[in-house]
Amino acid sequence: MLLVHWLPLMVSASPGKQQALVALGGNIGDVLAHFRHARDALRAHDRIDVVRFSPVYRSTALGPPQDDYLNAVIMLQTYLPALELLDVLQAIEQQCQRRRLQHWGPRTLDLDIIDYAGCQYQDERLILPHPQAHRRRFVLQPLRDIAPSWQHPVFACSPDVLLQALLDQMLICVHDCW
Ligand code: ADP
Ligand code: MG
Numbered sequence: 001m002l003l004v005h006w007l008p009l010m011v012s013a014s015p016g017k018q019q020a021l022v023a024l025g026g027n028i029g030d031v032l033a034h035f036r037h038a039r040d041a042l043r044a045h046d047r048i049d050v051v052r053f054s055p056v057y058r059s060t061a062l063g064p065p066q067d068d069y070l071n072a073v074i075m076l077q078t079y080l081p082a083l084e085l086l087d088v089l090q091a092i093e094q095q096c097q098r099r100r101l102q103h104w105g106p107r108t109l110d111l112d113i114i115d116y117a118g119c120q121y122q123d124e125r126l127i128l129p130h131p132q133a134h135r136r137r138f139v140l141q142p143l144r145d146i147a148p149s150w151q152h153p154v155f156a157c158s159p160d161v162l163l164q165a166l167l168d169q170m171l172i173c174v175h176d177c178w
Contacts, residue, residue, distance in 0.1 A: 017077050018117040019051070020085060021147060023130070023139045024072045025110040026096075027061060031070040032178060034096045034109040041092045042076060048088070051075040054142030056175040063104025070174070073114070073142040082116040086126055089113065114139060118153045129153045134162050137169040 022042075024035050035056065043050045053074045061069055078085055089111035096109040114130045121128040133139045134152055143150060144159035151158060 017049075017079055018082075020076050020078060020082075020116045021114040021143055021150070022074045022076065022089065023110075023112045023114050023133070023143075024074065025069050025112075025138070026108055027067045027069045028106050028108045029096075031108070032056065032175065035070065035072055035178065037096060038092050038109060038111060039074060041095070042074065042088075045088060047079045048085075049077045051077055052146045053178075054145040055173050056178050057138055057142055058172045058174045059138035060170045061106075064102060066106045069138065071138040071142060071171075072178075073139065073146060075146050082113065082119065082121065082128060083126055085116065086113060112139075114143060115150070115153060118151075120153055135166070137163060137166040137171050140166065141171055 024038055026034050039050060039053060042048050054072045056070050056072045059069050059071050061067065080088065093109050093111055098108050098110070100107075112130050112133075113126070113128065114133045116128050119128050129152065130139075133143075134155060140159045140163050144163065148160065149158065152162065155162070
């Protein structure tokens with residue numbers, strides 16, 4: 001469940017190749033293997049280029065008590081519209097046996113679109129930018145590692161500025177290379 005907290009706007013990307021930032025998370029099974037599977041599957045897609053990927057971090061879980069998460073962010077370029085990119089990401093989640101049993105519950109692999117070409121968009125399947133991203137150190141720190149000059153499409157500020165308010169959230173870099 002995602003909470004909407006800004007006015008729904010519909011700002012479309014121009015046609016052509018678009019940059020997207022995708023957050024990876026997981027805390028069931030061999031999560032690093034799930035991350036590698038996701039990266040390989042994105043690389044193998046003929047309409048997606050993986051541009052760069054962040055180190056992997058460990059964070060304390062939100063929601064019900066559960067194991068720590070691993071987190072990372074991938075920057076990609078794609079000719080796919082945002083909703084088709086979401087289809088691809090959800091298919092990759094399913095390949096890792098993702099089950100949706102509990103809100104914010106444990107998961108093998110979670111793939112969220114944090115930003116797609118700076119768009120602001122909302123329908124029943126997709127909210128852009130991701131409405132919780134600005135509150136999550138485990139999203140913004142790896143995003144900052146690979147895109148320090150990124151600007152949040154709603155708040156118009158950098159990840160460094162947003163991170164200043166989040167330094168009390170536990171986050172440890174566990175794999176520089178993966
Ligand atoms: P969460 O990531 O919030 O823990 P899920 O991964 O189960 O929860 O996703 C719930 C729904 O959120 C998905 O079915 C998807 O349609 C929707 N959703 C809305 N915006 C986004 C986004 N930016 N990225 C990924 N999923 C999104
Ligand atoms: Mg998700």
